[in-house]
Amino acid sequence: KQEVTQIPAALSVPEGENLVLNCSFTDSAIYNLQWFRQDPGKGLTSLLLIQSSQREQTSGRLNASLDKSSGRSTLYIAASQPGDSATYLCAERNNNAGNMLTFGGGTRLMVKP
Amino acid sequence: DGGITQSPKYLFRKEGQNVTLSCEQNLNHDAMYWYRQDPGQGLRLIYYSQIVNDFQKGDIAEGYSVSREKKESFPLTVTSAQKNPTAFYLCASSSRQGRGNTEAFFGQGTRLTVV
Numbered sequence: 001k002q003e004v005t006q007i008p009a010a011l012s013v014p015e016g017e018n019l020v021l022n023c024s025f026t027d028s029a030i031y032n033l034q035w036f037r038q039d040p041g042k043g044l045t046s047l048l049l050i051q052s053s054q055r056e057q058t059s060g061r062l063n064a065s066l067d068k069s070s071g072r073s074t075l076y077i078a079a080s081q082p083g084d085s086a087t088y089l090c091a092e093r094n095n096n097a098g099n100m101l102t103f104g105g106g107t108r109l110m111v112k113p
Numbered sequence: 114d115g116g117i118t119q120s121p122k123y124l125f126r127k128e129g130q131n132v133t134l135s136c137e138q139n140l141n142h143d144a145m146y147w148y149r150q151d152p153g154q155g156l157r158l159i160y161y162s163q164i165v166n167d168f169q170k171g172d173i174a175e176g177y178s179v180s181r182e183k184k185e186s187f188p189l190t191v192t193s194a195q196k197n198p199t200a201f202y203l204c205a206s207s208s209r210q211g212r213g214n215t216e217a218f219f220g221q222g223t224r225l226t227v228v
Contacts, residue, residue, distance in 0.1 A: 031210055034217060043119075043203055044219040089155065091217070099144050099163050099210050100171070101217055105155040 002027045002094050006104035013080055014112050021075040021107045023090035031093040033073050034101070035064050038087045047088075048075070080111045116140065119204050119220035125228050126191065126198060134189045134223045136204035145187035146205040146217075149173060156203065162187055163209055191225060199227050 003026045013019055023033070032051045036044040048057045048064040050073065056065040063076040073090055087108045091101040117138045126132045136145065144163045148156040158171030162181040176195025181187055187206075191198045201224050207217040 032215060036219075041201075041222075041224070043221040044205075046216055046218060049214070049216045091156075093210065093215060095210075099207075099215075100158060100161060101146070101205075103148075103156040 002092065002096070002102045004090060004092050004102050004104040006088075006090060006107050008107060009105065010108040010110075012110040012112065015080060015082060017080050017111075019077050019080055019109075021077070021088050021090075021109070023073040023075070023104055025071050025073075025092045025094075025102075027092075027094050027096060028068050028071060029095040030066075030068055031095050033064075033066055034091050034093070035062075035073075035075050036089045036091065038089060038106070044089065077109075080109075082111050082113050085109055085111050117204060117206055117218055117220040119202075119223050121223060122221065124223055124225045126225060127228060129193045131190055131192050132225065134191070134202055134204075134225070136187045136189065136220060137185055138187075138206045138218075139185060140206055140218060141184070142206035142218075143184070143209045144207050145181070146207075147171075147177075147179065147187070147189045148203045148205065150201045150203060150222075159189065159202075198225055200225060 005024045034049045035047045050066045061078040066073045087106045089106040091103045120135045146161040147159040160179045162168035178190045204220045205217045207215045
């Protein structure tokens with residue numbers, strides 16, 4: 001069964017720092033990987049989607065990379081702001097798992113002013 | 114506006130009652146999903162549907178039921194057989210694999226509490 005792991009579970013940084021969130025997955029037959037943001041008590045907001053044929057995607061201060069051979073994706077946040085404080089989740093869609101998304105446990109990010 | 118709408122936002126259930134959570138999407142997506150989220154935990158798949166009139170159990174389907182009579186709608190019923198239903202429920206939709214961009218979109222969630 002596909003497993004997706006996110007480390008660290010929680011992260012606290014001062015405002016302005018660049019930071020990296022990690023996501024690892026066990027099955028390399030990946031179809032795509034999606035990063036989400038979740039604010040407390042809210043639904044998930046899609047941030048970036050990386051297809052299996054791509055190595056990275058960028059949106060504003062966010063950059064997501066994908067390395068299928070090592071089973072890893074990273075979300076890079078540049079010049080962090082207090083408004084970036086939220087839980088970040090990655091989800092993998094796999095060729096061997098039908099049409100389902102498998103989620104990691106998330107990284108809870110706190111950016112301090 | 115295109116998107117996914119979940120209702121109600123908050124729902125209270127008495128012991129022994131069945132309750133139904135609504136999920137509607139106007140994104141023309143074939144696939145729809147229900148997830149459960151418990152405090153401090155990730156998302157666990159309850160049911161999913163890839164096409165109208167068809168659905169499959171996820172990892173934690175016991176005590177839940179769904180229907181998919183219309184492409185736009187995927188209601189979830191939490192039955193009295195679900196012993197610990199208090200949780201945050203999230204609905205999502207996407208295109209099916211092999212049919213274009215499969216980016217998944219989520220509703221704003223329904224918080225269910227047993228009273």
